[in-house]
Amino acid sequence: MASADRHRQITDAVRQTGQLSVTELAELTGTSEMTIRRDLEILAEQGVLERYRGGAKSLLLRGEEPPFALREQEDLEIKQRIAAAAADMIADGEAVVVDSGTTCLEVARALTRRRLTVMPLSLHAANALVGAPQLKLLLPGGEPRPGELALTGPLTEASLAALRFDTAIIGCCGLNAADGLTAYDLADAAIKRAAMASARRVIAVTEAAKFSRTALAFVAPASALHSVVTGHDAPDEQTEALSAAGVVVRRV
Amino acid sequence: MASADRHRQITDAVRQTGQLSVTELAELTGTSEMTIRRDLEILAEQGVLERYRGGAKSLLLRGEEPPFALREQEDLEIKQRIAAAAADMIADGEAVVVDSGTTCLEVARALTRRRLTVMPLSLHAANALVGAPQLKLLLPGGEPRPGELALTGPLTEASLAALRFDTAIIGCCGLNAADGLTAYDLADAAIKRAAMASARRVIAVTEAAKFSRTALAFVAPASALHSVVTGHDAPDEQTEALSAAGVVVRRV
DNA sequence: CATATCAAACAGTTTTCTTGTTCGAAAACT
DNA sequence: AGTTTTCGAACAAGAAAACTGTTTGATATG
Numbered sequence: 001m002a003s004a005d006r007h008r009q010i011t012d013a014v015r016q017t018g019q020l021s022v023t024e025l026a027e028l029t030g031t032s033e034m035t036i037r038r039d040l041e042i043l044a045e046q047g048v049l050e051r052y053r054g055g056a057k058s059l060l061l062r063g064e065e066p067p068f069a070l071r072e073q074e075d076l077e078i079k080q081r082i083a084a085a086a087a088d089m090i091a092d093g094e095a096v097v098v099d100s101g102t103t104c105l106e107v108a109r110a111l112t113r114r115r116l117t118v119m120p121l122s123l124h125a126a127n128a129l130v131g132a133p134q135l136k137l138l139l140p141g142g143e144p145r146p147g148e149l150a151l152t153g154p155l156t157e158a159s160l161a162a163l164r165f166d167t168a169i170i171g172c173c174g175l176n177a178a179d180g181l182t183a184y185d186l187a188d189a190a191i192k193r194a195a196m197a198s199a200r201r202v203i204a205v206t207e208a209a210k211f212s213r214t215a216l217a218f219v220a221p222a223s224a225l226h227s228v229v230t231g232h233d234a235p236d237e238q239t240e241a242l243s244a245a246g247v248v249v250r251r252v
Numbered sequence: 253m254a255s256a257d258r259h260r261q262i263t264d265a266v267r268q269t270g271q272l273s274v275t276e277l278a279e280l281t282g283t284s285e286m287t288i289r290r291d292l293e294i295l296a297e298q299g300v301l302e303r304y305r306g307g308a309k310s311l312l313l314r315g316e317e318p319p320f321a322l323r324e325q326e327d328l329e330i331k332q333r334i335a336a337a338a339a340d341m342i343a344d345g346e347a348v349v350v351d352s353g354t355t356c357l358e359v360a361r362a363l364t365r366r367r368l369t370v371m372p373l374s375l376h377a378a379n380a381l382v383g384a385p386q387l388k389l390l391l392p393g394g395e396p397r398p399g400e401l402a403l404t405g406p407l408t409e410a411s412l413a414a415l416r417f418d419t420a421i422i423g424c425c426g427l428n429a430a431d432g433l434t435a436y437d438l439a440d441a442a443i444k445r446a447a448m449a450s451a452r453r454v455i456a457v458t459e460a461a462k463f464s465r466t467a468l469a470f471v472a473p474a475s476a477l478h479s480v481v482t483g484h485d486a487p488d489e490q491t492e493a494l495s496a497a498g499v500v501v502r503r504v
Numbered sequence: 505c506a507t508a509t510c511a512a513a514c515a516g517t518t519t520t521c522t523t524g525t526t527c528g529a530a531a532a533c534t
Numbered sequence: 535a536g537t538t539t540t541c542g543a544a545c546a547a548g549a550a551a552a553c554t555g556t557t558t559g560a561t562a563t564g
Contacts, residue, residue: 002553003552003553003554022509022510031554031555032554032555032556033509033510033555034510034511034554034555034556035553035554035555037509037510037511038511038553038554041511053508053509053510053562053563054508054509054510123375123378123379123382123391126375126396127375127379130375130396130398130401131398136395137395137396138393138394138395138407139375139391139393139394139395139396139403139407140393140407141390141391141392141393141394141407141411142390142391142393143388143389143390143391144378144382144389144391146382146383149382151391155390155391155392155393155411155414158410158414159393159407159411162407162410254522255521255522255523274540274541283523283524284523284524284525285524285540285541286523286524286525286541286542287522287523287524289540289541289542290522290523290542293542305531305532305539305540305541306532306539306540306541
């Protein structure tokens with residue numbers, strides 16, 4: 001797993017400085033230039049950066065979301081703790097819709113051994129759930145967004161509109177009492193809204209960092225949520241503001 | 253890949269004799285009993301056989317379909333040749349619906365580099381198509397059948413009913429002029445029918461062996477097909493009968 | 505045209521997968 | 535109950551695959 005660490009190192013370094021040469025990156029990581037070139041090829045394919053002769057420049061300068069493959073490894077233990085707590089809030093036999101994103105993917109994994117009906121909103125989660133023996137898997141239609149594999153579009157909305165779930169597990173890119181729940185992608189935001197509308201109870205799962213962030217697309221006010229599951233490092237002011245809005249906050 | 257061969261060997265041997273002991277299988281394959289036990293565990297999970305103390309008995313005695321994982325490797329070159337020929341019949345820019353099954357999975361793989369809109373009817377094919385840069389991927393909703401991962405059910409039918417494709421690539425379990433196109437699974441048959449109804453042109457892809465087979469569920473008469481792509485070892489009588497029914501047969 | 509950069513090919517290394525052996529536990533049989 | 539057989543976990547050896555660095559010829563840049 002040394003390569004994954006190096007990829008993050010390269011991503012962070014290039015992001016901070018804007019651009020770096022192959023030689024500089026080789027020195028920084030203590031590897032050969034050939035290895036750096038191979039890494040840059042992979043990262044360019046993931047859309048993290050753009051190569052030019054002699055080096056690479058970041059494509060993540062603005063407040064954009066890093067690609068799925070990178071986010072998946074980040075804060076994995078925290079995400080798994082949050083996911084386990086959210087899974088605990090679901091009773092056997094329920095019908096659950098699980099949003100796209102890395103935290104929700106962990107929720108899906110936490111649900112594999114359960115007796116439930118689950119509709120995942122991303123192909124990543126769907127793949128994690130196939131083969132679960134007791135689980136009834138239901139897939140919505142839609143267009144999988146590259147990398148994220150989040151299902152979006154009219155087919156997804158139609159699938160959600162036709163169903164009523166007990167619980168919706170929703171991820172987000174930003175969440176706070178003032179700006180509500182926000183997402184980077186407009187199409188995603190529409191799907192999140194549809195998923196929330198089709199469920200009796202809405203549980204948001206989110207790491208603490210997202211409380212200080214507001215993304216482009218507004219999804220819903222915080223009051224639309226019934227519960228929020230987050231890490232123990234969530235700031236008091238934010239959790240209190242959410243509580244005041246009638247949201248049950250659980251820190252794990 | 254030695255383990256895959258051994259799995260097939262075990263499957264075939266158990267299927268022929270009905271049941272075999274661990275010791276017999278170890279002798280047959282020239283491996284240790286522990287390896288056989290590990291194999292049996294995997295094959296039991298795939299639904300190929302059932303373990304009992306001392307050995308295993310086949311679950312494929314009747315005319316049932318072997319599981320996906322086993323069929324995927326069988327006659328791979330032939331399937332790829334058929335798939336390449338079918339892919340050649342599709343023009344750039346078309347909207348294509350690709351059925352479930354191992355042959356259709358190869359068609360999906362053959363389409364990855366093309367500029368098309370594709371709706372796969374199984375998660376296997378969907379996974380093969382994600383990441384294809386020029387391809388517009390459209391997923392139907394539905395319930396993925398275990399192992400096969402074929403999408404079925406009302407959501408799938410609704411997705412298909414809402415769309416009109418240029419071409420449908422259809423796989424089958426049995427095909428001949430007398431009994432038409434047949435499938436093992438009733439739910440699958442309904443989806444195949446819906447896919448055929450939503451496409452202007454229907455191309456069936458099938459290995460020669462399926463001409464001598466008729467499965468449980470009737471899908472459509474052979475005359476509903478526009479073309480059939482099959483291997484060069486397809487029997488003349490069958491291809492001629494299909495031609496007489498107005499179907500263009502292509503042997504590759 | 506000179507220089508720097510790139511990527512393919514090869515080789516050494518590390519890591520992962522697979523397989524066989526041993527051993528204690530559990531199940532069937534007497 | 536005692537014996538035998540089977541099972542699966544744990545460990546170790548071997549094979550296969552992945553990763554990395556070096557070399558070398560090709561390609562782009564000034």
